[in-house]
Amino acid sequence: MIPELGHFALILALLVAIAQSTLPLAGAAYREPRLMALAKPAARAQFLLVVTAFACLAASFVGNDFSVQNVATNSNSELPLHYRFAATWGSHEGSLLLWTLMLAGWTFAVTLFSRHLPPVLLARVIAVMGWVSVGFLLFLLFTSNPFDRLVPPAPEGRDLNPLLQDPGMVIHPPMLYMGYVGFSVAFAFAIAALLGGRLDATWARWSRPWTTVAWAFLTIGIALGSGWAYYTLGWGGWWFWDPVENASFMPWLTGTALIHSLAVTEKRGAFKSWTVLLAILAFSLSLLGTFLVRSGVLTSVHAFATDPARGVFILVFLALVVGGSLTLFAWRAGKVGLGGIFGVVSRESTLLANNILLIVAMASVLLGTLYPLFLDALNLGKISVGPPYFDAVFYPLLAPAVFLMGVGPMARWNKASLPDLWTRLKWALGVAVVAAVILPFILGHWSPLIAGGLFLALWVVVSSVVNLRTRLAGSHRHGLVAKLAANSPSYYGMLLAHLGVAVFIVGVTLVKGYESEQDVRLDLGQTVDAGGYAFKFLGVVPGPGPNYRALTGTVEVRKDGRLIETLKPEKRIYNASGQTMTIAAIDIGLFGDRYVSLGEPLAADDIDGAWGVRIYLKPFIDWIWMGAFLMALGGIVAVCDRRYRLAIQLRTGAIGPAASAGAPAD
Amino acid sequence: MKPRTRRLGWIVGGLAVLGIAAALVLNAFQSNLVFFFTPTQVAAREAPQGRPFRVGGLVEAGSLAREANSLTVRFRVTDTAQTIPVTYTGLLPDLFKEGKGVVAQGTLGPDGVFRASEVLAKHDENYMPPAAADAVKQAHEAMSTKTLINKPGERK
Numbered sequence: 001m002i003p004e005l006g007h008f009a010l011i012l013a014l015l016v017a018i019a020q021s022t023l024p025l026a027g028a029a030y031r032e033p034r035l036m037a038l039a040k041p042a043a044r045a046q047f048l049l050v051v052t053a054f055a056c057l058a059a060s061f062v063g064n065d066f067s068v069q070n071v072a073t074n075s076n077s078e079l080p081l082h083y084r085f086a087a088t089w090g091s092h093e094g095s096l097l098l099w100t101l102m103l104a105g106w107t108f109a110v111t112l113f114s115r116h117l118p119p120v121l122l123a124r125v126i127a128v129m130g131w132v133s134v135g136f137l138l139f140l141l142f143t144s145n146p147f148d149r150l151v152p153p154a155p156e157g158r159d160l161n162p163l164l165q166d167p168g169m170v171i172h173p174p175m176l177y178m179g180y181v182g183f184s185v186a187f188a189f190a191i192a193a194l195l196g197g198r199l200d201a202t203w204a205r206w207s208r209p210w211t212t213v214a215w216a217f218l219t220i221g222i223a224l225g226s227g228w229a230y231y232t233l234g235w236g237g238w239w240f241w242d243p244v245e246n247a248s249f250m251p252w253l254t255g256t257a258l259i260h261s262l263a264v265t266e267k268r269g270a271f272k273s274w275t276v277l278l279a280i281l282a283f284s285l286s287l288l289g290t291f292l293v294r295s296g297v298l299t300s301v302h303a304f305a306t307d308p309a310r311g312v313f314i315l316v317f318l319a320l321v322v323g324g325s326l327t328l329f330a331w332r333a334g335k336v337g338l339g340g341i342f343g344v345v346s347r348e349s350t351l352l353a354n355n356i357l358l359i360v361a362m363a364s365v366l367l368g369t370l371y372p373l374f375l376d377a378l379n380l381g382k383i384s385v386g387p388p389y390f391d392a393v394f395y396p397l398l399a400p401a402v403f404l405m406g407v408g409p410m411a412r413w414n415k416a417s418l419p420d421l422w423t424r425l426k427w428a429l430g431v432a433v434v435a436a437v438i439l440p441f442i443l444g445h446w447s448p449l450i451a452g453g454l455f456l457a458l459w460v461v462v463s464s465v466v467n468l469r470t471r472l473a474g475s476h477r478h479g480l481v482a483k484l485a486a487n488s489p490s491y492y493g494m495l496l497a498h499l500g501v502a503v504f505i506v507g508v509t510l511v512k513g514y515e516s517e518q519d520v521r522l523d524l525g526q527t528v529d530a531g532g533y534a535f536k537f538l539g540v541v542p543g544p545g546p547n548y549r550a551l552t553g554t555v556e557v558r559k560d561g562r563l564i565e566t567l568k569p570e571k572r573i574y575n576a577s578g579q580t581m582t583i584a585a586i587d588i589g590l591f592g593d594r595y596v597s598l599g600e601p602l603a604a605d606d607i608d609g610a611w612g613v614r615i616y617l618k619p620f621i622d623w624i625w626m627g628a629f630l631m632a633l634g635g636i637v638a639v640c641d642r643r644y645r646l647a648i649q650l651r652t653g654a655i656g657p658a659a660s661a662g663a664p665a666d
Numbered sequence: 667m668k669p670r671t672r673r674l675g676w677i678v679g680g681l682a683v684l685g686i687a688a689a690l691v692l693n694a695f696q697s698n699l700v701f702f703f704t705p706t707q708v709a710a711r712e713a714p715q716g717r718p719f720r721v722g723g724l725v726e727a728g729s730l731a732r733e734a735n736s737l738t739v740r741f742r743v744t745d746t747a748q749t750i751p752v753t754y755t756g757l758l759p760d761l762f763k764e765g766k767g768v769v770a771q772g773t774l775g776p777d778g779v780f781r782a783s784e785v786l787a788k789h790d791e792n793y794m795p796p797a798a799a800d801a802v803k804q805a806h807e808a809m810s811t812k813t814l815i816n817k818p819g820e821r822k
Contacts, residue, residue, distance in 0.1 A: 356680050360687045382702035392694035519756045580760040599757030612757045
């Protein structure tokens with residue numbers, strides 16, 4: 001009964017979404033307020049229906065209803081409650097339902113927080129989001145119904161993939177989807193602007209907070225996924241340039257370009273068409289990412305052949321969204337206009353250069369991700385594009401972008417002078433260069449890559465400090481606190497996010513430069529040394545788990561004879577699937593992790609004998625995720641800026657330059 | 667500077683970045699693409715010597731052997747038609763099992779032994795890496811066509 005209820009709610013949601021996507025649009029075209037007014041209640045009703053459907057699926061999972069095919073293939077009665085709940089989005093169908101839920105949720109949020117948006121714009125924004133929703137609901141109902149029944153019911157479920165039975169995996173997909181789907185708001189604003197043919201500073205101010213929040217969620221989602229890979233895959237890597245990871249990274253790069261381009265559109269009215277294009281691109285890449293990961297093309301391009309309905313639907317949907325919005329762009333962009341002009345040396349130009357670098361980097365990732373798929377699909381041979389490709393292309397492109405991060409915020413809008421920038425930044429540059437050259441000697445060994453990475457990180461930090469000092473010195477208030485308070489939250493958000501980038505770069509540079517990885521054979525009681533630490537292997541003991549059997553090893557970590565940590569790496573053998581999982585044990589430290597994971601028993605499955613053990617030292621690796629969280633935090637702080645709330649209260653869109661003149665110039 | 671020249675400047679700058687990126691991409695593609703070969707292709711000497719490539723198939727049952735007191739293992743990868751010997755030093759992934767699918771990356775030595783630097787098994791219990799599955803399928807197809815071509819007279 002519950003699954004049928006959920007199915008029915010989805011069908012109703014589709015009908016409501018069709019109304020939501022057409023009537024307000026017609027209302028906006030013919031200036032018919034009653035039709036436009038339908039947008040809000042329709043969006044809210046659709047949200048309620050999708051929530052109902054999602055709750056029904058979750059209830060089926062939690063209640064072990066193995067007569068539902070999706071539950072039978074992705075859950076098991078032994079599975080602990082929280083993983084049964086998380087299994088709701090563990091499958092293709094469930095994750096698409098989660099996607100739809102997020103979309104309905106974002107639309108609902110738009111209806112709540114855009115009370116003072118001009119009704120025409122609001123109607124268009126909600127209608128565009130309705131179109132996307134219609135696409136996803138059709139896809140769910142016709143090709144991937146999560147409520148399909150299984151006749152006869154299975155006596156027991158096949159279990160959730162053990163890789164997904166992890167707290168990180170419980171929150172990673174919702175965070176990531178919040179980010180992906182959040183870009184649909186920016187997309188809808190962009191399409192609405194194209195339809196209306198008007199795009200001004202107020203428009204940018206409305207769509208900016210949505211984009212920034214989505215970007216912050218995406219940042220956290222990617223960081224969680226990377227952290228999960230680090231401790232569950234047992235190889236101690238944090239990024240593999242795997243297509244699945246690239247699929248989430250491409251929208252992030254585009255989203256990063258978009259939030260900067262939006263800043264220029266808001267402050268200076270420039271980059272208008274470019275901003276619209278980026279918004280379309282960011283959302284298209286989110287769609288592409290979802291489908292790449294969820295359609296099974298990555299494991300085999302021939303997955304399309306086994307289920308042509310899904311494949312064809314996906315291709316048609318992508319073609320409609322991307323093709324349709326680009327056609328609209330080509331047709332209407334002229335009306336929106338390019339926006340203001342600016343000097344060759346100016347804050348606009350540094351931001352534009354950064355945007356170009358980010359997008360080119362994104363394109364190189366896209367190429368490396370899709371090229372093997374195309375070759376395989378055309379039967380031209382199987383190739384793989386590994387980390388060396390991405391390392392060789394990506395770092396050279398992003399290094400200048402990071403350098404510009406130091407210059408941009410110091411440059412004046414419209415026209416800056418190079419000698420002036422040089423006077424203000426020469427000390428920062430000097431400090432960063434000298435420290436970056438000296439630091440590697442202190443840390444151990446010197447290499448150009450380590451020095452280069454440290455230089456970029458230091459440069460971002462020092463130039464941010466200089467920027468803050470200049471700001472404070474220019475303030476007319478008295479007292480440090482008053483001076484600090486004079487700056488807007490969005491300014492501090494920017495500093496925080498840039499600081500996050502620096503922390504991230506430190507993490508990447510030092511872990512790449514100084515990590516040590518050893519795969520060793522260890523007998524009972526044997527000790528191995530790594531980087532000043534002694535690791536003593538005390539054997540492996542079997543034990544029970546909730547839905548698996550565990551083999552738990554004990555490794556003592558000593559420094560200078562003193563015991564600092566006892567690590568318990570695990571091997572889990574899951575009851576339902578018989579699959580084995582390696583759970584690493586990590587002694588986390590601010591300046592580096594000590595990472596131990598079990599390989600296999602080396603003496604013919606005798607667990608009391610010698611084992612193969614991985615012993616890794618990962619200096620500064622946690623800075624990678626700390627950096628990502630700082631970036632996301634910066635985004636959240638920036639959104640708290642008062643002017644976004646003020647902007648909402650200002651009446652209709654006839655503002656433009658007057659409003660931007662009043663805003664703080666950051 | 668006139669707005670038009672300025673815009674031209676940006677376009678030229680953008681193209682320059684694209685050009686540099688294209689050069690980087692082509693260069694990286696040249697040296698970092700890893701091709702996949704089946705054991706049959708390796709046996710027919712289609713795979714490059716001294717350059718890394720990937721080979722995939724099934725781990726032949728009963729072929730896994732460990733060297734004493736080290737982490738070195740030897741096993742054979744088969745597509746059911748041809749078999750190539752592989753050595754690897756390190757820890758094998760969780761899903762590595764005799765009779766199951768595997769993909770290894772490494773180089774082919776002059777002695778015909780494949781020295782794997784990496785053994786991949788990013789797949790679940792019931793599922794074979796697509797490349798490995800394809801290798802086995804191709805070998806089957808090749809053998810059945812051979813049977814048809816070589817032995818037409820023997821039918822009946």
